[in-house]
Amino acid sequence: MDAEDSLFLAYRLVSVFDNDENYQVCVYTPPNIVSDGLWGGEVNGRTPMKSSLTMFELQAGLILGPSLDIKALNLNHYKKMLFPYGSQDTLATVTSLGYVFFIFVTSVQMDLTMITRTGNKVWGIALVGLLTPIIAGLSCWSFLSESTKAYLGPVYTDLHIVIGTHSLTSFSVVACVLTDLKILNSELGRLALSSALVSDTLSLIIMNTGTALINDIDGEISLVGLAPFFSFVILVPLISRPAMLWVIKHTPEGRPVKEHYIFIIIGMVLGLGWLSVRLNQDFILGPFILGLSVPEGPPLGSALIKKIQLFGLSFLLPIFVTTCVMKVDLTLPFQSKPVLYVIAFILLVHAVKITGCLVVTLCCKMPFSDSLSLALILSCQGVVEVCLFNGIYDSKLLTGQTYGILMIAIMIIASIAQTSLKYLYDPSRKYTSYQQRNIMNLKATSELRMVACLHKQSHITSIIDFLDICHPTTDNPIVVDALHLIELIGRALPIFVPHRQKADPGLHNSYSDNVILAFDFYQQEKPETTVNIYTAISPPRLMHEDVCNLALDKLAAMVILPFHQRWSIDGKIESNDKNIRAINLKVLERAPCSVGILVARASLPKDSPLRLAMVFLGGNDDREALCLAKRAARDPRTNLVVYHLVAEDKAGTSNLENILDKAVLKNVRQENCELSNVIYREIPSIDGSQTTAFLRSIVGGHDYFIVGRRHEVNTPQTSGLTSWSEFPELGAIGDLLASSDCRSRASVLVVQQQESHAQMKWKF
Incomplete structure (x- = not known):
């Protein structure tokens, strides 16, 4: 081996033992770290190929590059030049x-x-x-x-x-x-x-x-x-x-x-x-x-x-x-x-x-x-x-x-x-076989079990407002499993802590202190509501597993998710968290129960009547949303208006769907309504543009909207709206009501009814 093929001034073989060769080398003092350039280092020896930093930069840049056929190109000379003896150290x-x-x-x-x-x-x-x-x-x-x-x-x-x-x-x-x-x-x-x-x-x-x-x-x-x-x-x-x-x-x-x-x-x-x-x-x-x-x-x-x-x-x-x-x-x-x-x-x-x-x-x-x-x-x-x-x-x-x-x-x-x-x-296999868990199939006297997800402190108020709308009573109590989701940063072990049981000493309580205090205070005000609080610290791309597992274990009928955008008082977008949106999409795909995405815009007045609206077109999701709206209407302070958008041509809707829609609408029609605070209005709508014009005309008259997420593909009332939807997870109607073009201060809850796992493989 020639001395020119190394970083040393000279070296010589001292001994050989068990195929190990020991060399005595002569090095520069101080060593050549940097180079004086192609021509500037001829006198002092600090040429690029005799300097440690230059060789390291060359090796680190090329070592991960594509491999070459050394035999065909005879690159041994270049290999020695790039990796001279002593540079490997x-x-x-x-x-x-x-x-x-x-x-x-x-x-x-x-x-x-x-x-x-x-x-x-x-x-x-x-x-x-x-x-x-x-x-x-x-x-x-x-x-x-x-x-x-x-x-x-x-x-x-x-x-x-x-x-x-x-x-x-x-x-x-x-x-x-x-x-x-x-x-x-x-x-x-x-x-x-x-x-x-x-x-x-x-x-x-x-x-x-x-x-x-x-x-x-x-x-x-x-x-x-x-x-x-x-x-x-x-x-x-x-x-x-x-x-x-x-x-x-x-x-x-x-x-x-x-x-x-x-x-x-x-x-x-x-x-x-x-x-x-x-x-x-x-x-x-x-x-x-x-x-x-x-x-x-x-x-x-x-x-x-x-x-x-x-x-x-x-x-x-x-x-x-x-x-x-x-x-x-x-x-x-x-x-x-x-x-x-x-x-x-x-x-x-x-x-x-x-x-x-x-x-x-x-x-x-x-x-x-x-x-x-x-x-x-x-x-x-x-x-x-x-x-x-x-x-x-x-x-x-x-x-x-x-x-x-x-x-x-x-x-x-x-x-x-x-x-x-x-x-x-496959962690999703646990969702393939389960009973129907939605609001429609609940008995009249059964409790309503929900999982409410929170990422930020601002989500607490909107969740509590929604619980008030659900009108918990002694005969119809609500059990809420509030899940505070925190991004896993700086630790490898994901954590899931139930705060109603023995606290985890490895978790800093400050993570969820505000959530615990807020829901403790709410439970004292509303004894008909039972709130269990949990903290889950996990990577954002895996948070949906915590949500779905909790919903499955607690036999929840609905999961409430916060929307990923938040608006300021003047109606401008204040925050836009893409991680939250990704979580919502995955929960919609895998949840073992119904799902509601809550688009919160303003806090509801505590002592004033609530102006609630439900936009009904037909289908499983709308029927689920209507059942939730009727539960809210049990509160005499809630004034519910059910807007039934009807198309003149109903050829695209199956007879079974029409029968199911009529059955769920039966007790809210004006002539058969048992509650004086419920109004039913049938609105003709031939296409998406007419639906848009109508919704924009009523948004100012309501504080809260409940709508279904999905409708039939060929529904005339939403024709043309789907292609303009910014957020498909809200559906055509929900996306329109949540859009900034509506200039509305009303909050929107978009409901998706639970279905079998095989039917819930959508692409967004």
């Missing part, structure tokens, strides 16, 4: 910071207090999944014959590393798998995360304690190494945790943490990593302990994650993983028998691990498909294992042959597990 060192930040972010998102609150099932799954494959693997390894050991050579010592590493369960890998599969906050996802947290914590304690008990000069086990290790583990949280709580205390509510605090903590990540190395521990121990000391969630935990996410996790980490895989050399002489033994032990460990998890979960009476899904999730491997194998390989504890097999095994196992999970576990 710079690339690996800089990009390894991505893994350090990944471990730090993972520990920030972990909540170790969950370990003390997990049940026996979680501990059983974690312990069995961790210990049984280790015991089974080491037992088989110890019984290998002497001839086999001699034939395997160095691969024999690799096998115990294979057993130990493949028995582990990484919390961060499991969290990534569940997020990719969109089942993070499902029942299975919560169980998998809790089990992975226990297993990962136990394995980390064992590994780091074992590292602290490294042999001394005489090769004997020494307890001296434990003192600095435990001092480090104890002192870092004791010092850093109060400091971070002080930062949070001095950050105004709703304001971001000052950036200089963020940069100080990032500096501490690197400093504690250096200190970990000085204590003969892995570099990532310090960042991991510091991350556990950070209070999870906003404002500090979420701010740190957002600051590190782009550069550390999205840029440096993928390059580091790529450099780890680049070390795999498939041109090595792979002997068939050692390869088969490594593969056999990998299969043995995973088979025992899956079987152990299956036995524990089946004993807990979990369905077989769910048990197998959980076992596969806990067997997944990813970036943590890639970096773990890379560190072991760099320490010369693994042969290149075994290292290559382990890297390939990670990809195969992850692909098989995730592909199988998509077929085994």
